[in-house]
Amino acid sequence: MIILTGNDLASGAVTWWAGSEWSRDVADAVDVGEEADAIAAREEAARRVNVPYAIKAEIGPDGTVRPAHIKDRIRGLGPTVRPDLTLKPGDANAVHEVI
Amino acid sequence: MYRYDHCDQAMVDARVAEFRDQCQRRLDGRLSEDQFKPLRLMNGLYLQLHAYMLRVAIPYGTLSGAQMHILADIADRYDRGYAHFTTRQNVQYNWIRLEDAGDILADLASREMHAIQTSGNCIRNISSDHFAGAAADEVCDPRPYAELLRQWSSFHPEFSYLPRKFKIAVIASPTDRAAMKLHDIGINLVRNNEGELGAAFYVGGGMGRTPMIAPLIREFVPLDQLITYAEACLRVYNRHGRRDNKFKARIKILIHELGADEYRRQVEAEFEHLLAQDIEPPFAELERLREFFGDPGFEDLAEAELDRSDPEFALWADRNTHPHKQPGYVSAIVSLKPVGGIPGDATSAQMRLMADLATQYSFDECRVMHTQNIVLPHVRKADLHALWSRLDEAGLATPNLDQIDDIIACPGLDYCSLANARSIPVAQKISQRFAANGKGDTLGELKLKISGCINACGHHHAGHIGILGVDRKGVENYQLLLGGSEADDTSLAKITGPGFDEDGIVDAVETATDVYLANRADGERFLDTYRRIGMAPFKEALYG
Numbered sequence: 001m002i003i004l005t006g007n008d009l010a011s012g013a014v015t016w017w018a019g020s021e022w023s024r025d026v027a028d029a030v031d032v033g034e035e036a037d038a039i040a041a042r043e044e045a046a047r048r049v050n051v052p053y054a055i056k057a058e059i060g061p062d063g064t065v066r067p068a069h070i071k072d073r074i075r076g077l078g079p080t081v082r083p084d085l086t087l088k089p090g091d092a093n094a095v096h097e098v099i
Numbered sequence: 100m101y102r103y104d105h106c107d108q109a110m111v112d113a114r115v116a117e118f119r120d121q122c123q124r125r126l127d128g129r130l131s132e133d134q135f136k137p138l139r140l141m142n143g144l145y146l147q148l149h150a151y152m153l154r155v156a157i158p159y160g161t162l163s164g165a166q167m168h169i170l171a172d173i174a175d176r177y178d179r180g181y182a183h184f185t186t187r188q189n190v191q192y193n194w195i196r197l198e199d200a201g202d203i204l205a206d207l208a209s210r211e212m213h214a215i216q217t218s219g220n221c222i223r224n225i226s227s228d229h230f231a232g233a234a235a236d237e238v239c240d241p242r243p244y245a246e247l248l249r250q251w252s253s254f255h256p257e258f259s260y261l262p263r264k265f266k267i268a269v270i271a272s273p274t275d276r277a278a279m280k281l282h283d284i285g286i287n288l289v290r291n292n293e294g295e296l297g298a299a300f301y302v303g304g305g306m307g308r309t310p311m312i313a314p315l316i317r318e319f320v321p322l323d324q325l326i327t328y329a330e331a332c333l334r335v336y337n338r339h340g341r342r343d344n345k346f347k348a349r350i351k352i353l354i355h356e357l358g359a360d361e362y363r364r365q366v367e368a369e370f371e372h373l374l375a376q377d378i379e380p381p382f383a384e385l386e387r388l389r390e391f392f393g394d395p396g397f398e399d400l401a402e403a404e405l406d407r408s409d410p411e412f413a414l415w416a417d418r419n420t421h422p423h424k425q426p427g428y429v430s431a432i433v434s435l436k437p438v439g440g441i442p443g444d445a446t447s448a449q450m451r452l453m454a455d456l457a458t459q460y461s462f463d464e465c466r467v468m469h470t471q472n473i474v475l476p477h478v479r480k481a482d483l484h485a486l487w488s489r490l491d492e493a494g495l496a497t498p499n500l501d502q503i504d505d506i507i508a509c510p511g512l513d514y515c516s517l518a519n520a521r522s523i524p525v526a527q528k529i530s531q532r533f534a535a536n537g538k539g540d541t542l543g544e545l546k547l548k549i550s551g552c553i554n555a556c557g558h559h560h561a562g563h564i565g566i567l568g569v570d571r572k573g574v575e576n577y578q579l580l581l582g583g584s585e586a587d588d589t590s591l592a593k594i595t596g597p598g599f600d601e602d603g604i605v606d607a608v609e610t611a612t613d614v615y616l617a618n619r620a621d622g623e624r625f626l627d628t629y630r631r632i633g634m635a636p637f638k639e640a641l642y643g
Contacts (some may be wrong), residue, residue, distance in 0.1 A: 050146070071518075081515075
């Protein structure tokens with residue numbers, strides 16, 4: 001699947017295209033297929049996202065969206081060396097799952 | 100230390116107002132990202148993996164207590180309660196909101212700080228010896244010259260759009276503590292046979308994807324021609340540097356392709372041309388700058404022996420202090436490398452403590468080391484135990500200066516959008532491994548440096564042991580390098596062979612240290628043994 005990601009313009013936070021809006025949670029990302037460029041252009045022009053780009057992803061064994069590359073998986077979670085600052089600070093396995 | 104005059108303050112305040120306006124224009128859509136990106140980079144604002152990252156300049160690594168305090172306040176007010184000290188003696192914040200950037204720069208300006216020229220193809224923060232003004236072996240204090248270069252290079256219209264970024268280091272000791280020959284220009288202040296002070300210029304060093312040791316371009320430049328010669332070096336680069344290819348745009352490539360002799364010839368011709376134009380700042384300005392860097396009022400103390408009855412303190416004092424030029428004083432190194440910690444990170448509470456300790460014990464001054472620790476440069480030996488006790492309580496007294504767990508590590512793939520692999524977890528595992536097996540204490544000086552990509556912010560080329568993280572088909576992989584040094588015996592490390600996975604590289608480092616211990620002659624450091632026995636025994640142990 002192809003998913004769309006970028007950063008929020010004002011906060012810089014990592015965001016994922018969830019079909020009708022941007023979400024902070026990669027689990028909300030949807031397959032944009034061949035619409036990636038059109039969505040990215042429209043959303044960037046409206047300043048709802050900064051520097052959007054499309055990446056490959058897959059549905060993991062647990063049914064969640066998993067970016068293909070480790071860089072985007074780390075973007076989706078947060079720094080692996082600061083679990084307290086990730087989006088899942090209480091999940092001890094979260095870091096291992098992105099590596 | 101240097102204090103802004105009204106011109107400095109006006110320049111910085113104007114830049115704050117300008118960037119605040121630029122941020123607002125970006126937020127309300129009057130600027131596109133393509134238009135805004137070069138503007139934010141000129142103010143040290145990057146877009147990294149998780150958010151905007153702000154890099155703050157710390158000229159030659161020197162901070163007052165008040166400046167360290169405002170850095171801590173910014174960490175709390177606008178970030179997540181911590182900051183990261185870098186290998187360029189700067190500090191970075193990882194979770195910045197664009198909406199806050201103007202306010203942060205205003206806070207910095209209120210303490211005579213800024214983020215100007217911490218990115219972009221310009222002359223970056225001038226770095227120097229972290230023991231400047233304190234070291235017993237320096238021929239003079241290099242900071243007035245670093246400050247002169249800072250002022251010359253700030254907003255220099257001719258050098259604001261160089262072919263590539265440009266880094267200058269200034270030292271004044273035979274011992275190189277600033278990786279001087281691995282800079283675009285390394286300046287070593289020396290005395291000639293007549294006892295006059297001048298500057299040796301090493302030009303064209305650097306790490307990155309094409310590491311090179313800077314050749315000596317001029318042995319002695321009189322100090323009243325320092326800026327003129329630097330300008331000549333930059334002009335030749337600006338004229339001929341490869342703007343067509345980012346990967347060949349650094350001055351080291353130009354000098355490599357021209358040859359040092361031809362580059363020197365062109366610089367000398369430009370130097371003669373510039374001398375005739377009399378561009379050198381008045382010598383009185385240098386004299387004015389020197390007054391900011393006088394001795395801070397040392398007491399006239401007798402040299403004293405430390406009370407070594409507390410073994411933990413004695414170990415820390417042995418490892419984490421450096422001889423001072425003034426009897427009765429030492430420079431104390433605050434370790435930002437706790438076992439299992441993140442190299443270079445400090446919490447806001449730790450930063451406030453360091454600020455207070457600098458004020459209380461070190462004439463209100465601290466220094467950022469390029470090895471990502473903090474120096475309190477002027478501490479009375481009589482105060483050392485009290486200082487250590489305060490640091491120890493805050494987890495800042497790990498006795499590991501230049502030990503295997505005093506690791507330089509770039510932010511790596513945990514934070515950096517350029518990185519290919521994570522650096523910090525590898526550093527954490529290595530420090531934990533050697534703390535657990537007890538070998539760390541047997542190794543002596545061993546400088547280990549880790550980069551998460553070929554850009555080499557973690558100085559892996561210059562590590563006695565270096566580690567380079569690479570991306571191998573989407574999986575982190577780590578190359579091991581041996582034999583580098585960024586000291587006065589500068590050398591570039593060589594790759595041992597095929598890379599390792601994250602756990603494998605930790606094992607490989609331990610294997611390399613085992614080879615060292617098995618072959619070490621009396622008094623030899625890891626680097627000495629490697630240089631004597633060569634790569635073969637290490638390769639044999641690593642790969643069979």
